[in-house]
Amino acid sequence: MRRTKPLPATARSWAEQQIGPILSVRDASHDWDRSRVWDLEGTDRIHRYVKISPSVKFFSRENRAYRHIVPALGYGRAPHLIDSRAQDFLLLLTAVPGVPAKTLGLDTTGWRSVHRQAGVLCARLHQAGELDRDDLTEAEASLAAAADGAEKYLARAGDRLTTVEQQLIRNHAAHLRRIGPVPVGFIHGDNRPRNWLVSESGVAHIDFERTRPAARVQDLVTLTVNEWLDHPDREQAFLQSYGRPLTDAERHALTCLTALDAVSCLAWGPDNGDPSVTARGRRTLDRLMRENTL
Structure with missing residues (x-):
């Protein structure tokens, strides 16, 4: 408790x-x-x-x-x-009205509606003003910065990953560095249903302590591994209201970023007694091992 x-x-x-x-x-x-x-x-x-x-x-x-x-x-x-x-x-x-979406026990239609509204808000945030020179530099370096974290998390996770799994993570980190230009902007940084408040007036976002200039696709990692894997209809609703499909480069980056998220979860989850985060990391890593498309 x-x-x-x-x-x-x-x-x-x-x-x-x-x-x-x-x-x-x-x-x-x-x-x-x-x-x-x-x-x-x-x-x-x-x-x-x-x-x-x-x-x-x-x-x-x-x-x-x-x-x-x-x-x-x-x-x-x-x-x-x-x-x-x-x-x-x-x-x-x-205060803004509403309760976190994850607590509502929504049905299929309800979740689609929430993801549709969240896609609109995400697009607005990603396009919120021009990036100045420093912001643009930070945003354009964000994928490389994410790749830089791989070794730190691998060291913390230790033998929770096999040698083959560790190499898979390193391969994805290396591939992430070679991905071409992707759209950048301001991202929420923790874009998921616990930070979406739902009320009669619609969806609102909260908790902006991770908001920063970055590759926009980084805002979709948690949704991809938690919300969309078993519910592609939610992804479709989100991206339709977001206003555009992901580019090929963004799709490739997203796959690599989910690998880095997996090792981060497998480092952090057990160390902090959080079985749900641990399970998220293991599930993603097992899926990537099966697919192994790099």
Whole structure:
């Protein structure tokens, strides 16, 4: 059972300076130790959220995203930044209606609808403004940067992978470096149903701490290995509303990125006692071993 995290007094005091007295506080963190988010109900009965980012990198990404990128999603499709405090990694956000899609027990039609709406939002985010020179440099290097992580995860996973499986990962990492140009832009970075809130007014996105310039296809990795493998109709709905099919280069990159995701899962999952992440990595790796099209 996850232990409830108390809201630090300094964070509460700062939030009250922005929104007035707080009536109640609820821990709304994700189920991992570095996630720190609280639902604040003011005496005006309006709910807001205060978040303490886990690092300066995540704070900087999310603060920038809310100020300059997220507004492209449209009104009500993401939280709005009320204020931020860099020295304490604090973000104060409005609430958007809805509950995470993964908790709803949706039927086939419902999931198609959610993926269709998520595709629209993903396209808006990916096209949110022009990349400046530094952003473009980072985005164009993102696939190589992903490939650079392969050896780190292989070392951490150790004998959880056979020698043949390790070589498969290295082959995919090497192939990823040779893929030609792919479309780049701002990506969400954790684009999956736990960060899609569903309400009567539609789908909204939350949690932008991983938002950054990158190859756009990197936003589809988790969906590919978790959501679309057994439900190609969801992929079709998403890409139809996304507005274009993936290029051949993006398809090749996506295969390589799923291999890197697999070894990452097999390194992180067992070390952190997360059987679902471990199973995701093993399932992907077993599939790639069967296909082995490189």
